[in-house]
Amino acid sequence: MRTMRSPQRERTNEQWLAELRSESADGETVEALREHLRSGLTRALRPQADVSDADLDDFTQDATVRVLSQLASFRGESRFTTWAMAIGIRVAYTTLRRRRWGDRSLEDLGIDADASAAPAGARSARPGAAADRSDLFQALRASIDSDLTPRQRAAVLGELAGMPSAVLAAQLQTNANALYKLNHDARLRLRDALHRRGFSESDVRTFLLEASRG
């Protein structure tokens, strides 16, 4: 005889794993995972006006499939439910960002990832100048133009423009990790370049302090 069970029955991490591994796609634990993801995604996406109930259904379905395919990578560092939710949120936001961005390309943004030379327009910054906000910006613009490779420049500018990383990676014909590395290398170069142009760490901190005061 089957007894009624709450769908929110508490499970340990080990129970989640064992039951999800042994169940078919319509099993009780898979259903509990789906409900957990749906309610979490509903709360997570509350501030997003452009998310419909049908979207939530789609995100929940995709997230459930993704979590089930990644069970082997769960290391037990957190509750299983929190880990699964992080994956669900990555799935939902990746789709949302692509949808919002549409099909705009780097070219549409005026970013040339293949340019061998820096864009024209000599931008000079006064070395040793005080960290006046506009001077810092001027130096940063000059460094973006002349101290980065074309691909590093495209990675930095694309991200600043809000291009989703999945779209940006595809535009640069690379993958997410390589894109992150490109962006990271670019930031290290820009920081060195700012130092060479006379802006010290403390100039930058002063700038940030002023900026945070409005």
Add this chain to the structure above:
Amino acid sequence: MDPSREQLAALVRQLAVTAPEELDCETVLRHVAAYLEATHADAPVAPELAMIRQHLDVCPSCLEEFEALTRAVESD
């Protein structure tokens, strides 16, 4: 593309916390749940997890997802 002042200010903020060694977004996804739980517990955050915080400071996408995760687990 000529970045706006707002975009440059965001970049300056990222440069200020850029570290020689950083985690990528995939690695952050694997550990962000543990980071969230550690920040909710009153225990000190382990050094590995401190690198998650650093990533959130330089990666707007992962920060957006971390805030969403925080909302998701609110009533858990």
